[in-house]
Amino acid sequence: MTSYLHSTEAYSQSELLSDISPEGQADIFKAGHRNSYNAGEILFHEGDQAFRCYFVQSGRIKVSILHEEGKEAILRYVLPGEFMAAIAVFRGKTYPATASAVGPVSAISWDRTTMITLMHLYPPLAVNMLRVVVDRLDEVQKRYLELSAEQVAQRIARALLRMMKTSGRKTDEGIVIDFRLSRQDLADYTGTTLFSVSRVLSKWEKMGHIKSGRERIVITDAHALVAVTENS
Numbered sequence: 001m002t003s004y005l006h007s008t009e010a011y012s013q014s015e016l017l018s019d020i021s022p023e024g025q026a027d028i029f030k031a032g033h034r035n036s037y038n039a040g041e042i043l044f045h046e047g048d049q050a051f052r053c054y055f056v057q058s059g060r061i062k063v064s065i066l067h068e069e070g071k072e073a074i075l076r077y078v079l080p081g082e083f084m085a086a087i088a089v090f091r092g093k094t095y096p097a098t099a100s101a102v103g104p105v106s107a108i109s110w111d112r113t114t115m116i117t118l119m120h121l122y123p124p125l126a127v128n129m130l131r132v133v134v135d136r137l138d139e140v141q142k143r144y145l146e147l148s149a150e151q152v153a154q155r156i157a158r159a160l161l162r163m164m165k166t167s168g169r170k171t172d173e174g175i176v177i178d179f180r181l182s183r184q185d186l187a188d189y190t191g192t193t194l195f196s197v198s199r200v201l202s203k204w205e206k207m208g209h210i211k212s213g214r215e216r217i218v219i220t221d222a223h224a225l226v227a228v229t230e231n232s
Contacts, residue, residue, distance in 0.1 A: 015132055016055060016083040019124040028118055028125065029055075032108035037101040039180075046098045050088040052109045056080050059105030060167070060179050064188065065097045074189040076139065077102065077179075079166055086133050089115045102179050147191045150229075153200050155190040157228035160210070164219050173211055174220035182215045 017025050032055070037043060043054065046065055054061075061078040075097055078084045087096065092112055110118070119126040146155050160177070168175040187197045201217075204210045209225060211218040219225065 014055075014081040014083070015135070016125070016128050018128050018131075020122055020128075024122050028122065029108055031114055031118060032110045035105075035107045035109055037105040037107070039101055039103045041101045041105075043099040043101070043107075044085070044095050046095055048095050050085065050091065050093055050095045052111055053083065053085040053088045053115055054078075054099075055083050055108045057106040057108060059107075060102040061105060061107075062100050062102050062185075063097045064100070072188045073191065074185060075143070076136075077163075077167075083129070083132050086129050086136075088112055089119075089129065090133070152190070152192045152196050154229050154231070155192065156186065156197060156200050157225040159186065159190050160217065160219060161222065161225055161229065164222065168219070171218065174218045175222065176216065176218045180215040181217055183212075186217075 017028075020028070035043075035054075037059075043061065044050075044052075056078050058080050060080075061084065062074060063076050063078060063084065064072050064074045066072055078099070084099065085095065087093070089112055119129070146158060150158070163177045163181070164175050167178045169178040183197045183201065184194050186201075187194045190197070201210065201212050204224075205212055207224070209219070209221045211220055
């Protein structure tokens with residue numbers, strides 16, 4: 001038990017584990033199934049029967065949907081310490097989106113029956129899961145407002161700032177977004193085209209706001225990007 005407690009210490013601040021003792025957290029993780037995924041590997045497809053929920057230990061997971069014409073829309077990136085696919089527990093129907101590994105991913109998953117049993121054993125777990133669901137709904141509403149009311153440059157700037165906050169790493173160049181992020185990914189995340197993203201990023205690079213390379217973006221002037229988001 002001690003070794004397992006040590007392995008979960010890094011996730012003790014996760015919203016899923018709030019108000020649960022270290023021993024309880026260890027029991028919850030022990031009841032799950034450890035999973036490893038390679039870059040690009042699919043955890044589940046949109047429309048698949050939803051029977052497992054996931055907690056990300058390391059790596060990042062892309063959650064996306066496909067429009068009828070086949071265009072991908074990225075809904076969010078799930079980060080280490082975050083929980084996803086609560087629908088498997090609360091509805092048990094089908095997954096509303098596809099989840100794929102951005103790079104190597106380690107995660108713990110639980111089937112619906114196991115998670116419901118754990119929620120009875122640890123009531124705060126059920127409350128925490130509801131908080132996660134509410135937070136995701138709030139996030140969806142904010143993203144919808146961005147897509148419907150903001151200009152392309154504002155959406156791109158806001159997306160980069162959001163990624164900088166959650167996945168930024170300081171370097172001599174600036175703050176690098178610490179996962180593979182192509183211009184197409186950024187277009188799919190902000191609801192625009194590859195051409196528009198390339199045009200905006202090239203402009204910002206000339207102005208010294210960012211540096212970009214193949215699947216790599218470094219923010220060199222975050223204040224300038226904040227100014228873009230405020231310029232309606």
